[in-house]
Amino acid sequence: MREEIMAPRSERGLQQEAAIKRLAERFSGQNMTYRITTLGCQMNAHDSEKLAGILSDAGFTEAEREEDADLVLYNTCCVRENAELKVYGRLGYLKGYKRRNPKMRIALCGCMMQEPTVVEKLNKSYPWVDLVFGTHNLYRFAELLEEMYDADRQVIELWDKADRIVEDLPSIRKHTFKASVNIMFGCDNFCTYCIVPYVRGRERSRKPEDILREIRTLADEGVREIELLGQNVNSYGKNLEEPVSFAKLLYEVSKIEGIDRIRFMTSHPKDLSDELIAAMRDCPKVCPHFHLPLQSGSDRILARMNRHYTKAQYLDIVRRLREAVPEIAVTTDIMTGFPGETEEDVEDTLSVIREARFDNAFTFIYSRRVGTPAASYPDQIPEETAKVWFDRIHKTLEDVMNARNTERIGKTLYVRAEEINSHDKSMLTGRSAENLLVHFKGDPSQIGRIIPVEIDEQMTYYLIGHPVGGPCNA
Numbered sequence: 022m023r024e025e026i027m028a029p030r031s032e033r034g035l036q037q038e039a040a041i042k043r044l045a046e047r048f049s050g051q052n053m054t055y056r057i058t059t060l061g062c063q064m065n066a067h068d069s070e071k072l073a074g075i076l077s078d079a080g081f082t083e084a085e086r087e088e089d090a091d092l093v094l095y096n097t098c099c100v101r102e103n104a105e106l107k108v109y110g111r112l113g114y115l116k117g118y119k120r121r122n123p124k125m126r127i128a129l130c131g132c133m134m135q136e137p138t139v140v141e142k143l144n145k146s147y148p149w150v151d152l153v154f155g156t157h158n159l160y161r162f163a164e165l166l167e168e169m170y171d172a173d174r175q176v177i178e179l180w181d182k183a184d185r186i187v188e189d190l191p192s193i194r195k196h197t198f199k200a201s202v203n204i205m206f207g208c209d210n211f212c213t214y215c216i217v218p219y220v221r222g223r224e225r226s227r228k229p230e231d232i233l234r235e236i237r238t239l240a241d242e243g244v245r246e247i248e249l250l251g252q253n254v255n256s257y258g259k260n261l262e263e264p265v266s267f268a269k270l271l272y273e274v275s276k277i278e279g280i281d282r283i284r285f286m287t288s289h290p291k292d293l294s295d296e297l298i299a300a301m302r303d304c305p306k307v308c309p310h311f312h313l314p315l316q317s318g319s320d321r322i323l324a325r326m327n328r329h330y331t332k333a334q335y336l337d338i339v340r341r342l343r344e345a346v347p348e349i350a351v352t353t354d355i356m357t358g359f360p361g362e363t364e365e366d367v368e369d370t371l372s373v374i375r376e377a378r379f380d381n382a383f384t385f386i387y388s389r390r391v392g393t394p395a396a397s398y399p400d401q402i403p404e405e406t407a408k409v410w411f412d413r414i415h416k417t418l419e420d421v422m423n424a425r426n427t428e429r430i431g432k433t434l435y436v437r438a439e440e441i442n443s444h445d446k447s448m449l450t451g452r453s454a455e456n457l458l459v460h461f462k463g464d465p466s467q468i469g470r471i472i473p474v475e476i477d478e479q480m481t482y483y484l485i486g487h488p489v490g491g492p493c494n495a
């Protein structure tokens with residue numbers, strides 16, 4: 022049984038490898054360059070690392086600007102309309118550049134390509150796009166590039182059966198010391214506003230042994246911090262032949278030597294188990310940060326969103342998390358302007374913000390996505406009303422964040438230095454265990470290390486501090 026599953030995978034790997042080699046030979050000595058623009062969530066960011074890995078193995082190097090690149094690639098998102106409009110806008114802009122540089126090729130991939138209307142539109146009205154492929158065709162990227170360079174028509178490959186998981190694609194990471202690892206793909210939740218289940222397909226978990234093997238290899242390469250990725254990590258492993266829980270996976274990842282921080286994204290409140298809260302408390306490597314999308318604080322709206330929890334249940338989870346891990350930072354996603362929402366519902370959301378005391382939040386105005394149930398609800402909210410509510414939510418969030426951060430002044434946070442500060446070269450920017458953004462004086466040799474930093478100032482979205490007592494790990 023095992024043999025059967027493994028064999029086609031490695032065959033696909035070999036095909037990809039052969040295609041990469043052929044590309045490298047084909048363009049040898051031509052200094053081919055690429056530029057990838059990534060929109061959307063961490064899944065897309067991680068996919069882009071793999072696309073960059075494949076291009077790098079094929080001998081392409083990264084261009085500073087997409088206008089000068091031989092291959093321009095957009096890894097798209099369709100969760101909100103804005104992200105889509107941005108892509109069409111850029112395509113219009115790039116058309117002129119392509120006319121001047123006939124060597125330029127434009128490729129599009131990612132979630133937007135899984136929408137049939139988008140592909141139709143690209144095929145009809147954007148003939149200067151050379152390659153279009155979907156979220157499940159990543160492992161064929163090198164072969165698709167070959168097809169693109171051979172053909173003088175638009176190459177489109179979409180594959181709507183999201184049943185496979187291909188292991189071992191090469192990848193290029195932004196940082197040497199931290200890496201993302203997919204633990205599952207797709208989503209089965211069908212929140213009524215959300216297009217992700219339609220474009221990313223059904224939920225599939227990777228086997229724990231494949232995940233652990235990947236993390237061990239990363240640790241051997243010098244990676245210290247791991248972020249486990251999935252649309253709904255709490256339901257990880259439920260559909261595996263040998264089911265395993267997300268909490269169990271955390272205990273196993275914790276055992277891997279060399280890894281000192283483990284993070285994860287995203288959790289759905291409905292599946293949050295006591296076992297996971299215990300794992301957060303008992304595994305010192307698991308960071309005290311929990312991203313727990315709220316969406317709305319109104320029970321009525323939550324039911325219409327198909328979220329399967331109530332305001333009281335949500336607040337109870339936050340209380341239990343804080344009880345188990347007192348220093349925990351809780352962050353969230355909030356949406357307003359959902360069909361049928363009223364002033365009263367918004368008040369409920371504000372009251373959850375005040376009670377939960379979020380440390381940060383992504384806030385969105387509801388965007389109508391064709392094909393989702395909510396798109397056809399009759400009581401759509403006018404944009405102006407949603408904007409007023411959005412501002413109110415923002416203001417309340419900022420008040421709460423200011424209060425939370427003010428409590429951190431004078432405290433020491435353990436910050437992994439990630440990069441030189443973009444405004445002041447004598448400062449470093451990093452993330453505390455709680456995932457808070459912290460700026461502090463330091464030098465580039467400290468990048469990648471965890472430094473104790475005493476917090477002096479808070480600026481709502483970030484903290485400023487000074488290092489104390491020297492590095493705590495070298």
Ligand code: SAH
Nearest residue numbers: 100214215252287314354356385386387388
């Ligand atoms: N799987 C994650 C979220 C993925 S999408 C979860 O369930 O928590 C990230 C965020 O985008 C969501 O949490 C939601 O707040 C927002 N979002 C999704 N669909 C949207 C839509 N149609 N309009 C506006 N925001 C949306």
Ligand code: SF4
Nearest residue numbers: 208210211212215217
């Ligand atoms: Fe979308 Fe809901 Fe799935 Fe998150 S859980 S990806 S919001 S359907």
Ligand code: F3S
Nearest residue numbers: 061062098099100132
């Ligand atoms: Fe966007 Fe796709 Fe992620 S729609 S939010 S990039 S899963």
